[in-house]
Amino acid sequence: MLVTPGPIIWGSIALSNYARSDSARPPANNEVIPAQTNPQREPNVQFVAVADTVDETLAAACLARAAELRPALGEKCEILVAAPFVIGGDLSLAELTTWHRQTIAPAAAAMANRYFEKQPDRPITVLLFSTKESYEYYANHLYRDRGISIYGYYKPRERTLVMNISTGGGTLVHELTHALVAFDCPDVPDWFNEGLASLHEQCRFREDQRGPWIEGLVNWRLARLQQEFAAKRVPALVDFLQDDNFRGEREAVNYGQARYFCLFMQRRGVLEKYYSALRQNIDEDPRGLKAVAAVFPDRTWAELDAEFRQFVADLQASE
Ligand SMILES: [Zn+2]
Incomplete structure (x- = not known):
């Protein structure tokens, strides 16, 4: 059975206790250049669906993942579910939505359009943290990860991206490429996995008669x-x-x-x-x-x- 993918907001109500950092902000140093003309990107469209329909099992798995993350992330973080993605972090829901709409969804749609035969059938978690300090804090708090890249990294077993999003969106698309390729071609050699992911670090979302694609710069x-x-x-x-x-x-x-x-x-x-x-x-x-x-x-x-x-x-x- 298929259901239409409605984004499900799993927000924290108890925000009054949260002294939100002023440095949480929309992407300022985003290496990903949005398409000039994209009919899907109307100002009032809040979400860009990766696919027309989402399997009900996947939607339920995403909700379960969000429920698991909720106590782990704590009340300073928000969570947005837009299957196959579960997007969380110490940004506002509006900011998480912007990252989904402007970067995650178009990148996934472009790669699905041009490369993939097999689409994700399990949740991909994308954790976006607003500062180097909060990124390092949550990487340690959630996974005991230390000595990490300043930009972000991907945890294949957990299908989870952990990002210092203050460094821009390029690394997000890099790590997202790994997460998506893993579903389509899990035995991809390292050189091509990193070559394609790195190509997307600096890129422009394009669209032509064959649909969306990602141009490496x-x-x-x-x-x-x-x-x-x-x-x-x-x-x-x-x-x-x-x-x-x-x-x-x-x-x-x-x-x-x-x-x-x-x-x-x-x-x-x-x-x-x-x-x-x-x-x-x-x-x-x-x-x-x-x-x-x-x-x-x-x-x-x-x-x-x-x-x-x-x-x-x-x-x-x-x-
Ligand atoms: Zn990589």
Whole structure:
């Protein structure tokens, strides 16, 4: 049975005890650029549904997750349920709604439109905290997590994003990408998972005749990658894709190489086709090399490598 996804507000009534921080504010440093024209984004539309209908079981699971979070988050936090998302944090309901409407829902809709065959069938929790201090407090209070990224992180087992939203929305879309890819292609190799997620750190929501999509933009990771290329310290693509040690000592550069190879594929018009080929043959091609060969049938690996290096060299930080 299907039900129409009505956003269910699970707010805290006892707000009078809550000395809300003035720093809780709408996104000021949001790297995600909203679409210029989006018929779904009328000023009076409060919620953007990710899908036309939501499974009743999923809606019930989201409510159960919200009920579980309610005492854990405490009265200083609000919770908004908009299946498959359970969005909570020390922001006002209006601010949580804005993050859902302007960032979470359009990003999920765009990825569903262009990449995914399987949609989330279990809740994804998105925790948004207004300051570095409250983010660190709740990460420790809820999960005993310490020494965390200043931006935010994703907890795969809990399907939960924990975000310091004062740093902007780019990392939110990055971690959201991981949460959604996990439903559609759980065995995705690290390089592509991080490449696609990082591509979305700096992005623009677009819409064309095929519906919404996310355009990756140049970001801060470019300068380091260009330096590494100039110093001849970047491995050939075929070696990079084969190497299973993404999180090793070269992790920072690996993120850049993965991100800009995804941008390269997007600019060449083959990123969606690549994702599809990767998912389809993930068992036989777990690193996604054959999928690269399939979307660039006219290039040898050496030619592709040279073209990619030139692409990176030609990118401008201001693009
Ligand atoms: Zn990531």
